[in-house]
Amino acid sequence: MLVAGRIENFKDYSKFSSLKEFNNTIEMFLAEHKKDFTKGELVAFKRLVRFSAKYAGVANAKIGTLVKAINEKLKGFGVSRSTFERMLRKAKDLGILSIENTAKSKGGKGHNVYIFNTIDVLKERKLTYCENPEKPCDSKSEDTYFEGETSILLKTSKKKNLKIRKDVDLDSTFTASYVPKEFVHAVKPFFDHAAVIEDFWKSVFLDTKAISHIVEQDTITYTAINAFKQAIRGYKRGKVKTNLVRYFTGTFKKLMDQVYSELPLHVFSSSK
Numbered sequence: 128m129l130v131a132g133r134i135e136n137f138k139d140y141s142k143f144s145s146l147k148e149f150n151n152t153i154e155m156f157l158a159e160h161k162k163d164f165t166k167g168e169l170v171a172f173k174r175l176v177r178f179s180a181k182y183a184g185v186a187n188a189k190i191g192t193l194v195k196a197i198n199e200k201l202k203g204f205g206v207s208r209s210t211f212e213r214m215l216r217k218a219k220d221l222g223i224l225s226i227e228n229t230a231k232s233k234g235g236k237g238h239n240v241y242i243f244n245t246i247d248v249l250k251e252r253k254l255t256y257c258e259n260p261e262k263p264c265d266s267k268s269e270d271t272y273f274e275g276e277t278s279i280l281l282k283t284s285k286k287k288n289l290k291i292r293k294d295v296d297l298d299s300t301f302t303a304s305y306v307p308k309e310f311v312h313a314v315k316p317f318f319d320h321a322a323v324i325e326d327f328w329k330s331v332f333l334d335t336k337a338i339s340h341i342v343e344q345d346t347i348t349y350t351a352i353n354a355f356k357q358a359i360r361g362y363k364r365g366k367v368k369t370n371l372v373r374y375f376t377g378t379f380k381k382l383m384d385q386v387y388s389e390l391p392l393h394v395f396s397s398s399k
Contacts, residue, residue: 129228129230129240130230131229131231131232132187132229134185134187137185141185142243142244146180148183148370149179149183153223154322164217168213168214169214170206171197171210174196174197174200175214178241179241179243184243185241185243187229188238190212190239194206194207194211224242225241225242225244227239227240246371297322299318299320300321301321303325305328305332309348310351310352317359327372330372330376331347334380342386350383351379353382354375354379357378358375358378
């Protein structure tokens with residue numbers, strides 16, 4: 128068990144390289160799971176997120192302290208301890224949060240340490256999740272995960288919402304037109320969010336900008352799809368040590384280097 132102490136003692140538990148990466152993860156998590164929390168639980172969740180800003184994704188505080196801070200901020204119209212505890216259970220069950228207990232140096236229970244997980248850990252749970260725990264999940268071969276639109280691993284609500292939402296709340300049908308449809312179709316069974324799909328494609332665009340006049344667009348697109356499939360396989364096998372977009376980017380670069388090296392010499396001479 129960890130020893131209770133100042134937040135600086137737990138900074139190495141942060142799983143994020145920056146506050147921006149942490150905030151992006153929270154946005155993607157809420158895009159998928161906002162509906163799973165009550166209004167009070169969302170207030171509690173967002174307050175915990177704010178408490179986790181000094182060292183991205185890590186907070187250490189007693190529940191009573193957090194509840195008090197919320198109530199003071201909202202002038203008495205805050206949340207109860209039971210609401211905060213329900214939020215913690217849901218966040219932990221959904222995979223976004225890990226909770227470590229601490230002990231005081233002189234004995235007795237100390238504060239909790241709240242550690243937010245990266246999107247990779249979150250999606251790993253989604254990829255292996257069985258909605259009905261009393262009914263075993265059907266076994267699936269590795270290739271089943273890459274059968275396109277028919278292998279929907281992340282089920283998203285199809286209900287229409289007339290409110291204007293942030294980009295991260297928009298599903299794959301709102302993906303910008305500069306992203307090839309083939310790539311959208313490959314990614315959306317896993318990430319049915321326009322902003323996430325665009326983030327993956329930005330890596331492709333930046334890495335091929337200088338050679339787009341040499342390599343055909345179809346080649347780039349299908350290399351990117353292949354890289355995404357390999358990234359998912361690597362992720363499921365526990366090879367992803369940073370986050371999935373970075374792993375995908377590295378995989379895509381390697382595949383494109385191979386494609387580029389195999390181009391005939393006359394292509395380079397004609398491009399001058």
